[in-house]
Amino acid sequence: MTETLRQTDVTEPTELAQIETGLEIPPPERSLVTGRKRRFGFMFWLAVTFLVVLLFSAFFANLLPINDYDTAFSGRSREGPTWDFPFGNDNIGQDVFSRTIHGARVSLIVSGVATLIGVFFGGLIGLITGYFRRTVDAVVTSMVDLVLAFPALILALAIILFFDSEGESRMFWLIVTLGLLSIPPIARIVRASVLTVADREFVQSAHLLGARNGRIMFREILPNVIPAILSYSLVFMAVLVVVESGIGFLGLSVPPPQPTWGDMINKGRNELEIAAHIALFPALVLFLTVLSLNYIGDKLRELFDVRESFL
Amino acid sequence: MTFVRQHVGVMATVAIVAVVVGSFVLRPPMLLTFALILVIGIGAAAVANGSQVLRKVLGLIPVLFVITFFTFLIMNALPGDLAVNMLGPGATPQAVAQIREDLNLDDPLLVRYGDWLGDAVTGDLGVSPIRQEEVASGITNALPVSLQLMLYAQIISIGIAVPLGVYSAYRAGSKGDRASSTVAFGFLAMPSFILAVLLVLFFSLGGLSIFGFHVGAEVLPSARYIPFGENPLEHFKSLILPAMALAAGQVAIYMRLLRTDMISTLQQDFIQMARAKGMPDRAILWRHALRPSSFTLLTVIGLTIGTLIGGALIIEVIFTLPGLGSYVFEAITRRDFIAVQGSVLVIAAGYVMVLLIVDLLYIALDPRLRA
Numbered sequence: 001m002t003e004t005l006r007q008t009d010v011t012e013p014t015e016l017a018q019i020e021t022g023l024e025i026p027p028p029e030r031s032l033v034t035g036r037k038r039r040f041g042f043m044f045w046l047a048v049t050f051l052v053v054l055l056f057s058a059f060f061a062n063l064l065p066i067n068d069y070d071t072a073f074s075g076r077s078r079e080g081p082t083w084d085f086p087f088g089n090d091n092i093g094q095d096v097f098s099r100t101i102h103g104a105r106v107s108l109i110v111s112g113v114a115t116l117i118g119v120f121f122g123g124l125i126g127l128i129t130g131y132f133r134r135t136v137d138a139v140v141t142s143m144v145d146l147v148l149a150f151p152a153l154i155l156a157l158a159i160i161l162f163f164d165s166e167g168e169s170r171m172f173w174l175i176v177t178l179g180l181l182s183i184p185p186i187a188r189i190v191r192a193s194v195l196t197v198a199d200r201e202f203v204q205s206a207h208l209l210g211a212r213n214g215r216i217m218f219r220e221i222l223p224n225v226i227p228a229i230l231s232y233s234l235v236f237m238a239v240l241v242v243v244e245s246g247i248g249f250l251g252l253s254v255p256p257p258q259p260t261w262g263d264m265i266n267k268g269r270n271e272l273e274i275a276a277h278i279a280l281f282p283a284l285v286l287f288l289t290v291l292s293l294n295y296i297g298d299k300l301r302e303l304f305d306v307r308e309s310f311l
Numbered sequence: 312m313t314f315v316r317q318h319v320g321v322m323a324t325v326a327i328v329a330v331v332v333g334s335f336v337l338r339p340p341m342l343l344t345f346a347l348i349l350v351i352g353i354g355a356a357a358v359a360n361g362s363q364v365l366r367k368v369l370g371l372i373p374v375l376f377v378i379t380f381f382t383f384l385i386m387n388a389l390p391g392d393l394a395v396n397m398l399g400p401g402a403t404p405q406a407v408a409q410i411r412e413d414l415n416l417d418d419p420l421l422v423r424y425g426d427w428l429g430d431a432v433t434g435d436l437g438v439s440p441i442r443q444e445e446v447a448s449g450i451t452n453a454l455p456v457s458l459q460l461m462l463y464a465q466i467i468s469i470g471i472a473v474p475l476g477v478y479s480a481y482r483a484g485s486k487g488d489r490a491s492s493t494v495a496f497g498f499l500a501m502p503s504f505i506l507a508v509l510l511v512l513f514f515s516l517g518g519l520s521i522f523g524f525h526v527g528a529e530v531l532p533s534a535r536y537i538p539f540g541e542n543p544l545e546h547f548k549s550l551i552l553p554a555m556a557l558a559a560g561q562v563a564i565y566m567r568l569l570r571t572d573m574i575s576t577l578q579q580d581f582i583q584m585a586r587a588k589g590m591p592d593r594a595i596l597w598r599h600a601l602r603p604s605s606f607t608l609l610t611v612i613g614l615t616i617g618t619l620i621g622g623a624l625i626i627e628v629i630f631t632l633p634g635l636g637s638y639v640f641e642a643i644t645r646r647d648f649i650a651v652q653g654s655v656l657v658i659a660a661g662y663v664m665v666l667l668i669v670d671l672l673y674i675a676l677d678p679r680l681r682a
Contacts, residue, residue, distance in 0.1 A: 146378070149663055150659065151618070151639075151655060151659065151662070154639050154651075154654075157643050158643050161646075162385065165646075242502045245502065246502065249504050249625060250640070262504075265505065265508060269508055272508070272512050273516050279508055283509075287501055290500040290501075
């Protein structure tokens, strides 16, 4: 009798699975996926530090004691790194270091705000479709699939260039376009995570207690999918950083004199043979930014045991 | 008939590859190639799994409708006169009037869309007023370049990712596994255009000297496309760098996916069974474990190929390859709406078609899906 009681008492899916399959499943303080201890580790904090420093310096770029990004220092054209110019100078003598920091503004603002737009609307759509299913789900899911069939980069370039041909409000159009384009994929991910919790016992008991749909969605389900949303939105932001710099590389991001990483790398491409540092330093910072975002997102996912096979 | 039923996926894949290769050599009209692929795909899938496939195919039609209509809307939603938008502010009134008449701009939007659609179905995508050239023939010239680039990138990335993924799943947690995972993670964060810049620097510009050490060589061309028919060796040399730039990120993605799926497959009972009966590990990995582990990988490969139908826009621009990506990019920057509209149709059609083929390959890989 006690045996059966104990078996029916377990609510943790891991314990249930353990009983059903007879397999040894690691205790909860270890990650289900890797079996490792749930710890962030040194690299995680290194990535966080890098991003915080980058965010801080991009935000206060105008107040920092760095050279003006638009001044061409005479006699310093294509010079390599020195103490005053840590990343060297570009072909007309501008300070690559301060241009990289100012370029971070565009990258971080565009990717950050666009991700927020995507997470807000995509999250809402995903929550509603994953929870209500049936007709709502079918309609919205097919619409999402439809948008995903669009060639996204072409659509983004077309919208940006057709509606803002002179580049007066390029930042705004970049944010709007990339934000809109990130809604469907995020909605998809959120929907899949909602589906994994929507049938769990605590949701059923909330139903039985007479909770309304809105309450169940926001008080029961949402807190359980937030870890997944958080880790994926970091990875998604990394994607948008790459997309923004790609658009900048094509010369279609925020126009000069505002520096952008993509544009700096593209301009530096012509100087590769004589002064490779002009392209390589912004490329390195871009790479480290994407790497850090990916790494943090991955670590969070590992920690919260968000399994990709669910999605 | 049962033989056909059982091997339909393999046969269809072979047939489609044959059509693609044939179209490289013979250069038939693009729509003929597309139609052939579609017919093979649908036919094969219908043989194996009728009604489900039919539903999927019918589902494609509204998708193409909506995509083309939406593209049409965007261009017409632009503020100002479409004809002036196309030709730029310096256009003469005669030229504007000419365009208005050529494109029937005085007709209502829906009528114009209907006209365009009617022409598009017969393979006529209109004439680009800026390039003074048929859009369909422009795309026909550009598409093979993009497809070649896509094909080489896929060959490189699958060829590296599959053995590496299988190995790192087999030796999960070992030094080799951790090393390859770390490298893959790095490549995942490397945008293709940065990699392209690095490849050009190290392989075609002679590389860098750091603290007296010189790395790199001038061995490959950086920006020149040579058709296969002209000189096969030079052709491969001209495409190897762009293909590598594209493949690196894909290797990382594919490898990680395959590794995860393979690890969970290797824990299943039938693998233990195979081990118990004394099957060598290599045979277990390649003959028993790989197939059930490859579904996620297949989906993602399909999505990648579908996306690359439209060309790898940035890579094509960097290496000045005359592919569909460059074509669309030029059309967008020159406000060549007719060309943009036509390319979007072709790209979207290619994308949904590839997804259809992926569904078909599922049937080949998973006997349980066969009717």
